[in-house]
Amino acid sequence: MPFNIPILLTWLRVALIPLVVGVFYLPDAWLSPLSKGVASSAIFIVAAVTDWFDGFLARRWNETSAFGAFLDPVADKLMVAGALLVLVEFERVNAVIAFIIIGREIAISALREWMAQIGAARSVAVSSIGKIKTTAQMIAIPMLLFNDTLFGVLDTRYWGAWLLVIAAVLTVWSMFYYLKKAWPLIKERSGRLD
DSSP states (O other): OOOOHHHHHHHHHHHHHHHHHHGGGSOTTTSOHHHHHHHHHHHHHHHHHHHHHHHHHHHHTTOOOHHHHHHHHHHHHHHHHHHHHHHHHTTSSOHHHHHHHHHHHHHHHHHHHHHHHTTOGGGGOOOHHHHHHHHHHHHHHHHHHHOSEETTTEEHHHHHHHHHHHHHHHHHHHHHHHHHHHHHHHHHHHHHHO
């Protein structure tokens, strides 16, 4: 297993996931509900920044590796799933929206793994739709974790909820986009099994 700064940043993101979730379970005597929202949002934002930064450094320093390519999306999906589950529990996100986002991540991860096994990983490379979806998610989630008015102006509950709905729509759209790209190979391979 290679060990370098980009991979260290990815491991840091994995380590931050329990903190994003765990801060909500601290007693109110330790942290007020508002402080929990601030802390959780801040931790999530730091984790999201490491996601961008580790990829940037890996490419810049030519330190990309198969292990890093595996760990990075796993860390992202765990971070999003953990935050969404907390948001569902505290009734800040509808369970259906969380299911759509998490279910799509599982389905596309399985599709990508299968495509890689048959040597066609490039067919399901990340698209611009997927990048926009991820951006919407990464802005919506800390807003919903914060769950208050920011600077007395921005209602993070309202805008976070709308951004997450947009992310869910783009999630479904991007899933169909990937399935459409993979469909000829799926059809060809299933025909060989008959």
